[in-house]
Amino acid sequence: MAGHIQDRWFKTETSLAGKTVRSKTDRHGTGLRYRARYIGPDGTEKSKSFPDGQKRRAEKWLSLVEADMDAQQYVDPKASQTTFRQYAEKWLQSHTADAATRGPVAVHLHRHAIPYMGPRPLGSFRPEHIREWLAELERAIPASSYRRVIFATVSAVLAAAIEDGYLKQNPCKARSVRVPSPNPSRVKPWSRDRTFAVRSALPEAYQAMVDVGAGCGLRQGEIFGLPVDEVGFDTGWLHVGYQVKMASGKQVFAPPKREKERDVPLPDQVATALKVHMEKYPPVLVTLPWLRPDGPLTTKPLLFTGPAGDGAMWRTSFNQRFWKPALVGAGVLPEPKPGKDFLAAREHGMHALRHFYASVLLDAGESIKALSTYLGHTDPGFTLRVYTHLMPSSDGRSRKAVDSMYSNADPL
Numbered sequence: 001m002a003g004h005i006q007d008r009w010f011k012t013e014t015s016l017a018g019k020t021v022r023s024k025t026d027r028h029g030t031g032l033r034y035r036a037r038y039i040g041p042d043g044t045e046k047s048k049s050f051p052d053g054q055k056r057r058a059e060k061w062l063s064l065v066e067a068d069m070d071a072q073q074y075v076d077p078k079a080s081q082t083t084f085r086q087y088a089e090k091w092l093q094s095h096t097a098d099a100a101t102r103g104p105v106a107v108h109l110h111r112h113a114i115p116y117m118g119p120r121p122l123g124s125f126r127p128e129h130i131r132e133w134l135a136e137l138e139r140a141i142p143a144s145s146y147r148r149v150i151f152a153t154v155s156a157v158l159a160a161a162i163e164d165g166y167l168k169q170n171p172c173k174a175r176s177v178r179v180p181s182p183n184p185s186r187v188k189p190w191s192r193d194r195t196f197a198v199r200s201a202l203p204e205a206y207q208a209m210v211d212v213g214a215g216c217g218l219r220q221g222e223i224f225g226l227p228v229d230e231v232g233f234d235t236g237w238l239h240v241g242y243q244v245k246m247a248s249g250k251q252v253f254a255p256p257k258r259e260k261e262r263d264v265p266l267p268d269q270v271a272t273a274l275k276v277h278m279e280k281y282p283p284v285l286v287t288l289p290w291l292r293p294d295g296p297l298t299t300k301p302l303l304f305t306g307p308a309g310d311g312a313m314w315r316t317s318f319n320q321r322f323w324k325p326a327l328v329g330a331g332v333l334p335e336p337k338p339g340k341d342f343l344a345a346r347e348h349g350m351h352a353l354r355h356f357y358a359s360v361l362l363d364a365g366e367s368i369k370a371l372s373t374y375l376g377h378t379d380p381g382f383t384l385r386v387y388t389h390l391m392p393s394s395d396g397r398s399r400k401a402v403d404s405m406y407s408n409a410d411p412l
Contacts, residue, residue: 003038080123127174147180189359201329208277213353215270220350227300
């Protein structure tokens with residue numbers, strides 16, 4: 001057994017005659033009688049007290065401590081008293097993701113997790129606490145896909161607490177805890193008419209953005225950060241190596257999502273649209289820090305800039321001033337009432353252009369693997385899960401193949 005049990009109500013002494021004598025201490029009858037003591041992995045003494053009549057419980061506790069040490073699952077009792085808030089704040093400070101990613105992660109914790117679980121010591125967490133939190137989260141946030149992201153952040157914090165010795169098990173991994181389901185809705189790509197109606201409703205300076213999104217599959221930030229020297233008018237390829245994104249409330253240049261630089265085919269019609277755009281709106285040199293607000297300054301000749309024409313486009317400003325009015329002009333959204341905001345329509349953001357691009361390529365028979373590369377996805381399996389319902393039906397191809405075989409054979 002690790003350590004030993006101290007009986008604080010009695011002391012053992014040796015008399016002058018050499019006999020062992022057990023006598024009462026000054027504490028006899030008051031306070032907790034037994035103190036279980038052991039030396040922790042850090043070399044310091046740890047202890048826990050138990051009342052009279054619970055010596056066997058104290059011994060069992062010491063045995064469990066010894067088993068945890070042997071299994072390398074030992075958690076310092078003092079560390080286990082660290083609250084979720086304290087550890088989450090510490091985790092955020094050492095989070096290795098880029099500044100643009102840390103911002104949303106901090107919102108997940110400060111707005112949706114710490115107000116519910118902040119004061120709770122890490123060592124007291126049980127699956128029931130996660131289930132109760134998820135129930136509160138469901139009442140506050142209807143979108144299961146967003147709850148799933150928040151849950152993943154909390155689970156990551158608790159997983160790190162285990163590795164750092166604050167917690168023994170992750171309650172988010174318990175079988176009784178149901179992870180919020182991903183959004184089950186299928187992608188519904190825009191039609192050709194809708195895509196070009198939105199293009200026509202945009203100010204002329206931004207119409208070519210639709211060509212780049214719908215014709216090359218770029219994300220919004222990648223369109224904002226597209227330099228003219230990445231467009232291969234002679235080679236027929238467009239290199240996606242930059243985006244404009246937000247980091248701690250400031251614009252920065254950054255590589256594409258998950259640092260997946262890629263080359264995508266540049267269709268002739270998109271190339272022509274960009275040439276026409278550049279004749280009227282020449283590229284502008286824009287300087288922004290790289291990756292973080294205090295990063296090294298980087299200058300790029302951007303094809304699309306803000307209304308003043310001297311800086312990168314701000315996402316929120318573009319969406320409110322230009323994109324949503326274009327959606328109204330194209331009949332996608334209703335005209336807002338006086339003094340009211342535009343309706344929220346996440347499915348009709350600029351990401352809809354990427355869905356249109358995917359639907360066009362799949363309808364033309366392009367492979368999932370190639371589409372995944374062009375979209376900058378890490379895993380073709382993800383591309384398949386998102387867009388499999390848009391692929392041409394196999395039953396028609398099967399009939400055609402068999403009919404073709406019989407057409408070259410003797411009639412039955």
